[in-house]
Amino acid sequence: MMYPANPIEHLQRYGIKPSPQRIAVMDYLLSSRVHPTADEIYTALSPSMPTLSKTTVYNTLKLLVEQGAVLNLGIDDRNARYDGDTTPHAHFRCLKCGTVIDLYPHQVEGLELLNHKQLGNLRIAETRLYYMGYCEHCQNTANNTMHMD
Amino acid sequence: MMYPANPIEHLQRYGIKPSPQRIAVMDYLLSSRVHPTADEIYTALSPSMPTLSKTTVYNTLKLLVEQGAVLNLGIDDRNARYDGDTTPHAHFRCLKCGTVIDLYPHQVEGLELLNHKQLGNLRIAETRLYYMGYCEHCQNTANNTMHMD
């Protein structure tokens, strides 16, 4: 659903100087589509980048979000989850296992109607559509607990 | 936009035994439409209910959300914000002053199309639509900072 873009080009497109740490974080977000938390990113990158600090992951994510290169999804109460795909799409979170899944316009009837630039007196900069429910796996499983809710 | 329902009836409709503290929290959520944080609720109720504990506010909000009597809006990264109106509507948050505003179906074209019960293999229990941008006041003000973002 995404062309796994070059992380360096992606960073530069948003005016971010590509350091090794930033490239690693951006690359992970572009290739992994699991909408990881900061901690999950740190854990994933740490082995291949042993000097990486968790603060750097937080700093980098903050910068990426500020510059619009990455989305900070507000779909999970517990932690921030990040998405490297900035094209318009919605998200689903499973209330049982916590998995977050992308939903693209062709999968959600009515999605393309929502990108209002103005609503009454309000100037709109960003639109977020979240669905919560049960994924296929958790519908078919009596007991399943990864990270509950 | 809401009939400020009786808090006791509202609690009972959702199977919650109405204690004085629960009534106070529910009443505040039904009448104040500012989508308060737990702390704001505590601060607002504390003067007229001096023995109230902040833990009780958290406990009560947790119960109300679990029972579906109240919505925990995920629209604000910093704190949870609560909404006593459980009818389908969207929310807007101003990126400058932080105000959260209700958007009812007649104000948002396409909103009523989104209440899918099923999306592919996913069973949907809840839908959330958030808009972020600048409210009328903050569009017309050079410098305005309540709680920044």
Added chain:
DNA sequence: TTTAACTTTGTAACGATTACAAATATAGAA
């Protein structure tokens, strides 16, 4: 009343995130 169940309360803990200042790396000028 007595008793069991429920509710509230205050304190202490938790955990995600941020502040801060020192250490390191980078890039351009000399």
Added chain:
DNA sequence: TTCTATATTTGTAATCGTTACAAAGTTAAA
């Protein structure tokens, strides 16, 4: 190259919203 200013990264300590826990208080039914 070497120097120097600037940007970046790092580790530790702090912050702050929220939750755990256990004691105290309340309620309602027997």
